[in-house]
Amino acid sequence: MATIDTAVKTSVRSTSTPPAKTSRPRGTRLWVKIVVALLLIVEIYPLVWMFLTSLKSNDDYLNHSTWSLPTHWEWGNYSEAWTTGHIGLYVQNSLLAVLPALALMLLLGTAAGFALQIMVWKGRSLTLLVFLAGMMVPPQMILLPLFTVYFQTGLSGTLGPLILTYTGTGLPLTVFMMATYYRSVPRELFEAATIDGAGILRAFWTISVPMVRNALLTVGLVQFFFIWNDLLIALTFTNDQDLRTIQVGLLNFTGDFGATQYGPLFAAICINVFGTLLIYLFLNQKVMKGLTSGAVKG
Amino acid sequence: MHRVLGDRRAVVLLLGPALLVYSLIMLVPMVWSLGYSFTKGNTIDGFTGNGVANFSRLLHDPAVHHALWFTLKYAVVVTAGQVVAGYLLALLYVFFLKRASALIRTLVFFPVVLPTVAVGLLFQKFFQVAPQTGPVNSLLNAVGLDSIDFFGSAGSAFWVLVVMDIWRSMGFYAVLLFAGLIDIPDEVLESARLDGATGLRVVRHIVLPLSLPVLMSSLIFSINGTLKVFDSIVALTNGGPGNGTTPLTLYMFQTSFTYSDYGYGSTIALLLTVVCLLVSLVVYRVSRRDLTEG
Numbered sequence: 001m002a003t004i005d006t007a008v009k010t011s012v013r014s015t016s017t018p019p020a021k022t023s024r025p026r027g028t029r030l031w032v033k034i035v036v037a038l039l040l041i042v043e044i045y046p047l048v049w050m051f052l053t054s055l056k057s058n059d060d061y062l063n064h065s066t067w068s069l070p071t072h073w074e075w076g077n078y079s080e081a082w083t084t085g086h087i088g089l090y091v092q093n094s095l096l097a098v099l100p101a102l103a104l105m106l107l108l109g110t111a112a113g114f115a116l117q118i119m120v121w122k123g124r125s126l127t128l129l130v131f132l133a134g135m136m137v138p139p140q141m142i143l144l145p146l147f148t149v150y151f152q153t154g155l156s157g158t159l160g161p162l163i164l165t166y167t168g169t170g171l172p173l174t175v176f177m178m179a180t181y182y183r184s185v186p187r188e189l190f191e192a193a194t195i196d197g198a199g200i201l202r203a204f205w206t207i208s209v210p211m212v213r214n215a216l217l218t219v220g221l222v223q224f225f226f227i228w229n230d231l232l233i234a235l236t237f238t239n240d241q242d243l244r245t246i247q248v249g250l251l252n253f254t255g256d257f258g259a260t261q262y263g264p265l266f267a268a269i270c271i272n273v274f275g276t277l278l279i280y281l282f283l284n285q286k287v288m289k290g291l292t293s294g295a296v297k298g
Numbered sequence: 299m300h301r302v303l304g305d306r307r308a309v310v311l312l313l314g315p316a317l318l319v320y321s322l323i324m325l326v327p328m329v330w331s332l333g334y335s336f337t338k339g340n341t342i343d344g345f346t347g348n349g350v351a352n353f354s355r356l357l358h359d360p361a362v363h364h365a366l367w368f369t370l371k372y373a374v375v376v377t378a379g380q381v382v383a384g385y386l387l388a389l390l391y392v393f394f395l396k397r398a399s400a401l402i403r404t405l406v407f408f409p410v411v412l413p414t415v416a417v418g419l420l421f422q423k424f425f426q427v428a429p430q431t432g433p434v435n436s437l438l439n440a441v442g443l444d445s446i447d448f449f450g451s452a453g454s455a456f457w458v459l460v461v462m463d464i465w466r467s468m469g470f471y472a473v474l475l476f477a478g479l480i481d482i483p484d485e486v487l488e489s490a491r492l493d494g495a496t497g498l499r500v501v502r503h504i505v506l507p508l509s510l511p512v513l514m515s516s517l518i519f520s521i522n523g524t525l526k527v528f529d530s531i532v533a534l535t536n537g538g539p540g541n542g543t544t545p546l547t548l549y550m551f552q553t554s555f556t557y558s559d560y561g562y563g564s565t566i567a568l569l570l571t572v573v574c575l576l577v578s579l580v581v582y583r584v585s586r587r588d589l590t591e592g
Contacts, residue, residue: 127317138574145330146323191302277408
């Protein structure tokens with residue numbers, strides 16, 4: 001590498017005229033503009049198309065050009081999807097499964113992260129490795145035994161299996177990320193606090209948790225998207241139609257109407273998308289940071 | 299000092315619940331699933347042992363060969379696509395848009411958070427030919443080409459899948475790689491420019507080697523995710539036409555729940571796990587070697 005570098009340097013140095021600084025930016029700027037415009041069209045047009053289609057009647061969708069605007073703006077498609085299409089029920093199921101799992105996962109994960117990073121004991125790096133191993137293994141490896149257990153314990157007819165499975169599968173990343181955040185909190189802080197008479201458990205709750213508040217929000221957001229968007233686990237453990245989450249419900253949406261009603265179908269897709277869009281609108285910087293930091297675990 | 303932080307009772311209280319839930323939901327089922335591989339049956343009818351029959355079936359099952367091949371093909375193509383598209387975007391952000399890139403970054407990242415099922419259904423309708431001509435086929439018609447039945451053959455369905463998954467995730471890899479590129483000190487680039495190196499040369503000899511670590515972690519992350527692809531395929535093609543776009547994950551799911559054969563399903567899950575571990579190991583070893591050489 002070093003030899004190539006010097007070779008480049010020497011060969012380039014021999015050309016006497018420096019690159020023309022004034023003309024270049026203008027030339028590049030035009031193609032940059034075109035590339036960015038294309039990029040934005042490719043990213044955004046499918047969503048615009050989806051939204052416009054959600055406002056068309058079946059006849060409008062089937063018989064007019066796909067590019068055209070709706071002839072009548074059928075806002076009723078949304079209420080149709082919400083009630084007749086059961087999307088309202090599915091959203092409720094999703095919330096009832098996701099929120100408890102999220103709370104449980106954050107609570108357990110933060111405590112474990114604290115125990116693994118702040119506390120001093122033998123075998124903690126090995127324990128962290130055991131948690132990390134869980135991120136490598138595909139979820140297919142745990143579905144069938146869990147299905148058996150949930151069936152035999154009678155949990156199958158409830159949202160319990162989803163809450164438990166989401167908590168368990170989300171723990172590795174939560175523990176890892178919380179342990180990483182605790183790395184920046186100095187241990188001395190807790191030693192000082194415990195000298196003042198507070199027990200270590202109390203120091204964990206009253207001192208450390210407020211300090212990682214920001215991290216909790218970030219990890220919570222990341223996990224929210226993972227669980228909310230999950231299909232595999234929801235598909236495996238919701239045999240009952242009334243227990244379907246939004247993703248499973250959307251996948252089976254056409255079945256509920258007899259013939260496919262395109263307007264309500266697109267309305268249902270839109271409802272699903274707009275939920276995450278709304279969160280992203282307000283918290284996008286946090287979401288981007290959180291999701292990418294979850295990836296650089298190495 | 300360490301007496302307080304070494305309090306065993308506190309460690310057990312803090313770590314215990316998480317370790318217990320993790321063990322019960324993940325560790326124990328993994329071992330259990332291994333045991334299922336040597337049985338035949340399902341939860342409702344009960345299980346009977348059948349030795350290594352599942353494993354010999356695995357070796358000779360053409361559907362498994364196809365699913366394995368499809369999984370690997372999909373993982374390699376999509377990983378390459380995601381990382382290359384992400385890298386090009388990151389270069390665009392850093393060197394051309396500079397400070398103006400924040401808005402574009404945020405917009406291009408957006409599809410990452412969308413539910414895969416929604417995106418799958420959207421692309422299905424976007425590329426469809428009947429009952430209504432979707433936007434892509436309309437565009438083809440507009441420039442005088444015939445409509446293509448994208449989901450009629452496994453080959454074209456595969457490419458729609460690839461396009462969709464790159465569309466979905468390139469913004470993610472762009473931000474990931476952007477973070478690596480922005481760390482390159484300005485002085486290094488400046489001195490290269492003063493030496494007269496321009497454009498591709500700067501990228502090839504300075505930017506690329508310096509961003510190799512983050513490039514490698516993107517690669518590992520991407521291949522790890524694409525080997526486990528499930529949601530996008532179920533929503534877009536459901537494995538069809540026939541089993542033309544069925545990866546191991548979906549074949550395992552169908553074997554277990556459509557054909558109620560948990561024993562063989564577990565064996566396929568085991569194969570998938572082994573493939574994931576092997577590929578990660580290989581990529582990891584290769585990346586280590588590259589880093590020490592660079």
